[in-house]
Amino acid sequence: EAGVTQFPSHSVIEKGQTVTLRCDPISGHDNLYWYRRVMGKEIKFLLHFVKESKQDESGMPNNRFLAERTGGTYSTLKVQPAELEDSGVYFCASSPRQGVLSVEQYFGPGTRLTVT
Amino acid sequence: DQQVKQNSPSLSVQEGRISILNCDYTNSMFDYFLWYKKYPAEGPTFLISISSIKDKNEDGRFTVFLNKSAKHLSLHIVPSQPGDSAVYFCAASDTGNTPLVFGKGTRLSVIA
Numbered sequence: 236e237a238g239v240t241q242f243p244s245h246s247v248i249e250k251g252q253t254v255t256l257r258c259d260p261i262s263g264h265d266n267l268y269w270y271r272r273v274m275g276k277e278i279k280f281l282l283h284f285v286k287e288s289k290q291d292e293s294g295m296p297n298n299r300f301l302a303e304r305t306g307g308t309y310s311t312l313k314v315q316p317a318e319l320e321d322s323g324v325y326f327c328a329s330s331p332r333q334g335v336l337s338v339e340q341y342f343g344p345g346t347r348l349t350v351t
Numbered sequence: 352d353q354q355v356k357q358n359s360p361s362l363s364v365q366e367g368r369i370s371i372l373n374c375d376y377t378n379s380m381f382d383y384f385l386w387y388k389k390y391p392a393e394g395p396t397f398l399i400s401i402s403s404i405k406d407k408n409e410d411g412r413f414t415v416f417l418n419k420s421a422k423h424l425s426l427h428i429v430p431s432q433p434g435d436s437a438v439y440f441c442a443a444s445d446t447g448n449t450p451l452v453f454g455k456g457t458r459l460s461v462i463a
Contacts, residue, residue: 277454338448344393
């Protein structure tokens with residue numbers, strides 16, 4: 236079974252430009268999460284999808300960030316326009332529908348975003 | 352304000368000895384606690400979890416202990432191996448299917 240994949244692995248853009256990150260969750264996983272880790276800090280929650288619906292977007296920093304999950308499969312996270320403080324590693328994670336014994340989330344390798 | 356705290360940024364242990372990683376939390380609503388391991392340039396990998404109704408969970412060389420009254424959990428690795436060298440994140444959740452709240456991580460170095 237393929238794991239969570241993310242594209243690109245690394246992106247370097249200038250302040251003011253737009254970047255789109257993509258996440259492909261594990262097949263059949265309804266839950267998809269986006270997290271971000273700024274250097275040296277904790278991994279912070281951004282957004283949670285259940286299938287194609289946004290369940291919780293309380294972690295989104297501001298309206299420069301837009302996430303979509305059309306069709307309930309892959310998801311994109313667009314940053315427009317990018318600012319210096321958006322630099323960090325963006326992780327995507329997925330998990331199946333709620334099961335009694337399973338709370339773990341499966342993470343992708345992350346996209347390292349550098350805004351210069 | 353951080354709800355999950357890992358106060359030791361790093362830990363160095365000799366191969367074969369026990370590694371003990373600590374985690375404290377402030378939110379009494381947390382029901383599940385998880386440990387993730389992370390190698391450079393990779394995503395976090397799930398290691399072991401514990402529900403709040405238990406005080407211990409064991410999986411091979413890894414054991415997690417939970418002290419609810421102290422709002423403290425710890426991960427024990429015994430015996431430690433060089434391949435265990437990684438950053439370990441403590442995470443918590445109030446129910447399944449909700450976002451995880453992470454600590455800042457502890458970098459474990461196991462010296463041969």
